[in-house]
Amino acid sequence: MALYAEHGFEATTVADIAERAGLTKRTFFRHFADKREVLFDGSKDLEEHFVAAVLAAPEAAAPLDAVAAGLDATAEWFTGRREYAARRQRIVAETPELQERELIKMASLAGAVTGALRTRGVADPAAGLAAEAGVAVFRIGFGRWVADGNTAPMDHVLRDALAELRAVTAG
């Protein structure tokens, strides 16, 4: 990530990274499927936490309340990682290739959350829509959380964003 931050993602070759790490290009590709994946190491873990929290929500909770529980779990997951997340975000934000990868991770998250909601007995397409909406809240909230000047903790930011979503879709 140091190299990506210094020279930009595109200008950094896999050979550069491998050399910095004291490895071979070939070995790099044994650890990461491709050059982008380096920056998405934690996404599987995050997804699992989100899903677990959705599944663990009270049985009586409405779909979007279960999603809210998942959002709380992501906020907890990111505790103490704000600076790292912000630096990483800056790199992703300036590289379309990385944005694509970020988006497919978000889509994977949405798919996993959809599955969790179905497990809770939520029907289609409500499950998918609640999950997509929840991930939209996450994405927008995350952006505000890592933005310069923000001091609010992530759970507050996410709760605000969710309330905003409820308001805008009301009626």
Next chain:
Amino acid sequence: MALYAEHGFEATTVADIAERAGLTKRTFFRHFADKREVLFDGSKDLEEHFVAAVLAAPEAAAPLDAVAAGLDATAEWFTGRREYAARRQRIVAETPELQERELIKMASLAGAVTGALRTRGVADPAAGLAAEAGVAVFRIGFGRWVADGNTAPMDHVLRDALAELRAVTAG
């Protein structure tokens, strides 16, 4: 697209495409930024129609109603293209690389719609959330529209999905 459908996206080289088209690889890349972009030729046009409809919605319309107008416009745009859209969708669905590209086009659409809503005087983050939710409705509705067995027209499918979203976020 014939080649993609026949041999799969990954197994089709740009040289293959160029040969079929009676061109050179180099010329191919003068028309398309990359191998994926071939399948996303119309996305800019779709985006413009969506945005125009959002902007043209009655001034009194609520944010999500303006988005609904945009969704109607996309339904109209797809009129007569269902078979093409379905074939294309099949190719995209089986190729992660293409899904990534699809997602960034959706994100671009969401961004454009967000801008349109802001122009209408919708504040942040409501504009972004309404746009993201609207695009989620589009994506899920589109999937149902091109699915085997569906006979309902696209505007109906989209309206249903939007109603579903409203129901699931209510309260």
Next chain:
DNA sequence: CCTCCTGATGACACTCAGTGACATGCCTGC
């Protein structure tokens, strides 16, 4: 009719991501 200019294409060489195949060395369990 000739010329000049422009825009599209071809030809060619190059970088770099990513993969397959095989060799090597290290560590572990027997």
Next chain:
DNA sequence: GCAGGCATGTCACTGAGTGTCATCAGGAGG
């Protein structure tokens, strides 16, 4: 100590994507 696995290195290769220069067709103007 040894056999068998596992991580790494080496090498060669394919294919995407780019930069550069040459070629060619067509239109504007003399």
